[in-house]
Amino acid sequence: SKNTAAIFKVAVIGASGVGKTSLLQQFMTSEYMGGVEISFDDESERTVSVLLDGEDTTMTFNEIEPQAASVQNYKTTDIDAFIFIYSITDKKTIEFVEERLHDVQRYVSKPHAAIVVGNKSDLVRKRQVKEDDARQLCSELHAKYIEVSAALNHRVDELLVGIARQIRFNPQRA
Ligand code: GDP
Numbered sequence: 001s002k003n004t005a006a007i008f009k010v011a012v013i014g015a016s017g018v019g020k021t022s023l024l025q026q027f028m029t030s031e032y033m034g035g036v037e038i039s040f041d042d043e044s045e046r047t048v049s050v051l052l053d054g055e056d057t058t059m060t061f062n063e064i065e066p067q068a069a070s071v072q073n074y075k076t077t078d079i080d081a082f083i084f085i086y087s088i089t090d091k092k093t094i095e096f097v098e099e100r101l102h103d104v105q106r107y108v109s110k111p112h113a114a115i116v117v118g119n120k121s122d123l124v125r126k127r128q129v130k131e132d133d134a135r136q137l138c139s140e141l142h143a144k145y146i147e148v149s150a151a152l153n154h155r156v157d158e159l160l161v162g163i164a165r166q167i168r169f170n171p172q173r174a
Pocket of ligand 1: 014022121149
């Protein structure tokens with residue numbers, strides 16, 4: 001198999017309390033990639049490798065604080081994928097994501113993957129955002145969509161592999 005030297009950069013964006021930290025913690029313990037953690041120096045930055053079709057895809061996840069989630073901060077940086085997280089229990093948090101996604105799609109010229117994550121799918125009775133509405137929004141904004149529960153580790157591996165796949169098979173890349 002090929003020896004991949006590239007480390008892909010993934011920005012994790014979302015309002016406060018949606019589960020960014022919880023999700024990244026689940027990524028670090030995912031069985032899919034064998035729990036490989038390469039960098040320990042910064043708590044907000046975590047590197048994982050995912051084995052996909054016999055090849056490693058190494059990604060560094062960078063959690064972006066809500067107040068720093070301005071397009072000015074990533075317009076000129078080399079980000080390969082944007083992960084937009086909201087909580088299905090809080091309508092305001094998908095509005096936050098919608099604005100940021102809009103900005104990224106409009107102003108970031110480097111080819112990138114965009115994935116919207118509806119977190120807290122376990123909180124069924126507190127749902128404020130319909131899955132169909134979120135899917136519709138994402139298809140209009142050319143983003144992938146997945147619902148997960150970081151708390152129950154539900155569909156978290158699928159998300160991680162999905163990110164790797166989006167980065168690797170981005171037709172605009174390479
Ligand atoms: P962040 O501010 O985006 O980093 O959010 P955190 O990861 O700190 O999570 C905020 C709160 O939501 C914490 O109390 C988490 O335990 C809780 N939380 C995160 N993900 C889930 C989830 O999938 N389901 C439920 N029920 N709670 C969650």
